[in-house]
Amino acid sequence: MTDRFLKLLELSQAGFYCSQILLIIGLEAQGKENPDLVRAMSGLVGGLGFSGRTCGALTGGACLIGLYAGKGSVEEIEDSRVNDMIREFAEWFEQEASSQYSGSTCDIILEKNPQNRASRCPDLVLKTLDKVEEILEANGYDLSGRLEI
Template identity: 65%
Template structure:
């Protein structure tokens, strides 16, 4: 991981998030792009596909893009990506852990996990709330992956 302490990691992640937002990427895209950048990978097709999750599924205000992209990020590490690969049998449990954490951490604070509920139809809330939600979700995904033996940089299970 980048940085020596939890604060440095969050600070670097925050500035990275701002850089991506300035490039007009949105919540779901930012979370995945942050991880790919850390791995030194470029997969524009994946980032493009993540646009479908932005703003609660295409700006429909449904489930928060931070949560859905967090689930996708876990699957990026543990899911099946080719005929030769085998999905990690723990993937659904990892996603469930993320969902329960998100419901407790974000849902209880804002009264739900839908984008429209979290933002309360207020653009100012997007500016104030979304970066922190993305950073917390990013950190939780990292914690889940590490706890399950994944190397964050290589994307593989540690031996």
């Protein structure tokens, strides 16, 4: 088991889900904590409030890109490539999930069975983290271990 997988398992056992886990890892990599942001991410889990819609790994991955490249204050300037990065990620995610599960919604990925979370979500979240890292690095973000656990 990798350190990333163990961290994911630890956060999952603490009651966090896909989108929250991705942002917690991103925040920790920056040496930050933001319980309000993590709490807000709970709206994305389970396909938007466990409604089975858009997968929280997809929305969480997009938010993780935004954490690094988006605008967070009046003084900041959003990276002009942020939406291109998110689109690239979304296209990858759609292909990845569809090739593995025939679709990319939570209901399809989990076959409408929440018990499948344990066997399907960790791999998809880890792949999401890797892909987000790849996209950010390709766009000049020096992550040098910042998303490593």
